[in-house]
Amino acid sequence: MREFELIREFFQREQADLLLEDKAQASVILGIGDDCALLQIPANQQLATSVDTLVADVHFPADAKPEDIAERALRTNLSDLAAMGAEPLWFTLALTLPKSSNYVSEEWLRGFSRGLFRAANKYEIVLVGGDTTSGPLSITIQVMGAVESHHAMRRDGASIGDFVCVTNSLGDGAAALAVMQNRLALNADHEHYLRERFYRPTPRLIESGLLKGIASAALDISDGLVADLNHICEASDLGAVIDVENLPLSPALLAVGDLQQARTWALSGGDDYELCFTVSPEKMPELAMLIAQEKINATVVGEIVAGVGVQCELEGEAYELTAQGYQHF
Amino acid sequence: MREFELIREFFQREQADLLLEDKAQASVILGIGDDCALLQIPANQQLATSVDTLVADVHFPADAKPEDIAERALRTNLSDLAAMGAEPLWFTLALTLPKSSNYVSEEWLRGFSRGLFRAANKYEIVLVGGDTTSGPLSITIQVMGAVESHHAMRRDGASIGDFVCVTNSLGDGAAALAVMQNRLALNADHEHYLRERFYRPTPRLIESGLLKGIASAALDISDGLVADLNHICEASDLGAVIDVENLPLSPALLAVGDLQQARTWALSGGDDYELCFTVSPEKMPELAMLIAQEKINATVVGEIVAGVGVQCELEGEAYELTAQGYQHF
Structure with a gap:
């Protein structure tokens, strides 16, 4: 043809x-x-x-x-x-x-x-x-x-003390890849859920419309939370701390039965296409209202701090990440 | 890296x-x-x-x-x-x-x-x-x-009786390919000229700015004059006749020494990135003025007619094209 x-x-x-x-x-x-x-x-x-x-x-x-x-x-x-x-x-x-x-x-x-x-x-x-x-x-x-004009959510707007939030759950993209590559087996419902998350990720357009007046910085998570949050940090000239215990994990990810593996996928697996965004303490009531009204599903997972780079903590103790974000090269 | x-x-x-x-x-x-x-x-x-x-x-x-x-x-x-x-x-x-x-x-x-x-x-x-x-x-x-707004040069504006014009010369792209694939040898100056035409084609932005009030339809020639002029014909629901003897050929193309080959390249070789455009008889004086002032190098090579498709004529006689335009598939 x-x-x-x-x-x-x-x-x-x-x-x-x-x-x-x-x-x-x-x-x-x-x-x-x-x-x-x-x-x-x-x-x-x-x-x-x-x-x-x-x-x-x-x-x-x-x-x-x-x-x-x-x-x-x-x-x-x-x-x-x-x-x-x-x-x-x-x-x-x-x-x-x-x-x-x-x-x-x-x-x-x-x-x-x-x-x-x-x-x-x-x-x-x-x-x-x-x-x-x-x-x-x-x-x-x-x-x-x-x-x-002037209403776009950029990466360079985060300030010290801003909360770091993510929409929905993280780690599903990496778990889906593991299922498709036969490195992970779950029940049929969970596997179906993960495949759908991989091939039909939901662009968070509705959430994004609601967050425009609230978020100080935002991006979507394609390379993994740590790698992508680091882009906000670099653009804003600040650092961030992630509280690993607060990472939102889907029922499918919890069904893996290995919490450390699930958290590694959530932190560095990539392919999630959820939003990561920062919110100042003054704007938190507005976000809390949206969450309470079930207009948006979001979780606070950390904080913007002075310094450079992204640190992970579990219950206040330094948490070593076992793998890095996805790299094309 | x-x-x-x-x-x-x-x-x-x-x-x-x-x-x-x-x-x-x-x-x-x-x-x-x-x-x-x-x-x-x-x-x-x-x-x-x-x-x-x-x-x-x-x-x-x-x-x-x-x-x-x-x-x-x-x-x-x-x-x-x-x-x-x-x-x-x-x-x-x-x-x-x-x-x-x-x-x-x-x-x-x-x-x-x-x-x-x-x-x-x-x-x-x-x-x-x-x-x-x-x-x-x-x-x-x-x-x-x-x-x-409303000043773009589209493909669907040609009318019966419009003249078909092209900028500069045609066929150099195909001749350049022949040189690079060792199917054609010319002197060093001509070969250099053709290579430059291939790797550094000049987008006709200046000409395009001048033609905006003059041309009734326009496109750039990437697949060959016949194939591309046919796009104007289809969009305008008309046909066209090309007068083969009027095709503008560069000194390098004439140096090939095979006029029929040169014309085939000009008609169907592609990779020329010259403009093909149509001009109504009423607007021709404006184009002629631009040509006379050397603000634009353009040649009338045919006419828009009733009907379907592009016909080629040499001195008024039907001219059979020996090859088709470039097809990716």
Whole structure:
């Protein structure tokens, strides 16, 4: 199949079918099919954009289901918009596909397209352009969103005494990998839960909208809490202490039956796509209210302190982390 | 070298050193180093964006000089902004590098970075984000620019009777490939000229700025004149005739000594990154004035007609094209 037909068949037509009747659609002056997409940013808003590449057998098993690969690729990118407090608008897809292969076929593309638009539809983000090339399987997605001027959640806003919080639970991403690589076996419900967390992580867009006036700094946890919190520390020129006993762990993670392993995954496993954010003591009542109203699931896991780097403590004693965060290289 | 150090070493610091003191720099609220870049579109302008992937040994020889690979990657992307009439503002870079290889090293990255920022500096476009992953060598660049609302040059504006024009000369890209693959030998000056045309194509941004009020439709020629003009025809629901004898050929291409081969390259070779645009008879005097003043180098090569598809004619007789445009698949 030739490039133009391929793009038309699986992406352009599919996108047209969706016809999102919301502001994302209205803001697309010109979508797929010209030299550039032409896009209208809402008035008084800034463009927030982030790009990520997923390579077969590096970021996902090459024989994973194409629906799953696509959903994960778009959802993890949306997580970067959530981390910034931006609302999703548009994305581009650069897809490199092997010319001949026993796992990438028309059927594969159909599945990929199905997963991609399922996630795109759910989070109301519109495909506005892309590129299809032949080569080893990899997927590059760039998401674009909008955030009110001066309201973005950045990494450099933390202050001494701010509380360090995370949404939901940590460590599930690493545990899911262990299950998929047959290093861990749990009951079917727990394994299903972990697989879903891995392939369909929830970008914390609702939480992010609520936290915008509350958090002093924020990011999403892709490399592990310690590594990512360290980015807030570096950007804010401060240090942090994590209280390991307070790490929120899912029932599946607790079912592993090895608390030290679970905590290591929560601290340094990565692939969680939860938000890590800091809140000043003055703003804590507002966060507590959101938690009490069950509008947000968040836990205080530490504090911003003077100094450099992230220290872990268990019941007040120094806690040695046995592994580091995920490194691509 | 770990991912964060690598990015910092070769890209973030380099970008900071440039300190472009123009609107591109002023419009970057937050560049590399947070979850998203935060960008401010100029008032009353729309965002124009385009993404392209270059894969080693598909789009360039894996052992090509890293400076050349980088310059070509950014310049060909800028050509898409030119095709739209948009002014360059920002770009992202998703770079996939082999973990161990005999051609990608720290030295390679240094060269890549040098070429990238040479082009970025020349065309005043700012690197605002990216991703570095390990895998087979490939480069995805997404350029972003701005164009006044309703002033973009689209593909769907051609009318019957419009003249079809191209900037500068065609066929050099394909001839350059023939030289690099040892299928063609010319004198040193011509070969040097062709190599430069291949690795450092000039995005026609100046021409594009001048043509915005004049052209009824436009695009850049990446797949070959016939294939690309056909995109204008399809979008405008019309056909076109190309007068083969009017194709502008460079002295290097004429030196090939085989006019039919030269014309085939000009019609279907691709990789030229010149503009193809249409102009109504009423607007031709304005174009003629720009040509006479040497503000733009352009040639009329055909006409938009009723019907479907692109026909070639030589001195009024049907002309059979011997090869098709470049296809990735």
